[in-house]
Amino acid sequence: MHHLMLDIETLDITPSAVILAVAAVFFDPKTGELGAEFDVAVNCQQEQPGRTISLEIVAWWAKQSDEARKLAFGGTESLKRVLTGLSRFIHINSTDTVKVWGNGKEFDCVILEHAFKQLGMPCPWKFWDTQDVRTIITLAELNGFNPKKQRAFEGTPHRALDDAKHQARYVADAISALYTRHQ
Template identity: 40%
Template sequence: MSHLMLDLETLGVSTEAPLISIGAIFFDLSSGTQHAEFYRVVHLSSALEFGQPEPATLQWWMKQSDEARSVFNEPDSLSMKAILVEFSDFIKRFGDENVKVWGNGSSFDNAILASAYRKQSIDLPWDFRNDRDVRTIIDLAKELKNFDARAAIKMNEYAHHALHDAKYQAAYVSAAYQALKTI
């Protein structure tokens, strides 16, 4: 598969933010069909070794739902290094050599995850030239087709869970792409 939607939950908004969970799903851009998925939570002590939490983000987390905040009590959390190795294996197993990695903001998900790989001295499992930006395609669909893909697709699970958000983003990116194909 060649399209992978990525979503991260973090304790900040800079590329140096502590990463607390990774959610990802392979999807077909044309049909929206979703395939193999990945979800892991980083053990909090491991996350804090590689970044400084931002006070505003901590305050934001305190206002989120109990379900979203459950990430902080995940019994199956792992070290950052273990998760990055596992995520690389996931991409190699289900992706092709030209996998496109979508993130919600060119300077957020993909950049933060790339920074985590660098900090762990692990090669990035995709070509940086294949980074894709959710916000760009959504804005293009609004501008060129007057189509609000986020509003058109209903989120079926709770927000601020990395896998749930990745699934939702894959669905509305596919809807935007389908709208743009009719230009």
């Protein structure tokens, strides 16, 4: 598999956001089959110099489930160690150019790319290999189908790994629907 769905939890929506958790799952966009998983929370007690916090997002987190908050804010690893682990995970589990998916062209991939650069680390993907979940959903909606709303969520909403798996599954649903409707 060389498609990777990312999901992160943060304290802002800008590229410089403080990162709470990073998750990724390899998947086959044609079948929805899930592969290797990565799921690590960052130690939020450890400062992330130069990264930002939004009061709106802090307030939003206060309204999320206890389980989601516990998972997002319960990390023990430094941001650098989490990003090192993510890079290693990608290199170990992908033998080809990895296509990295994020939910929104300006969120998951951009925030992680900013963090890699800020920490002086090479990003484990090329910017031209990023894919946008929202664009696929829009294409499916143009064809009368919204898999995001039709697929039941499995797990804890706003747990990064559960969100990544859900996104991978509904991207595959959208691709399948687009193929089926045009054959």
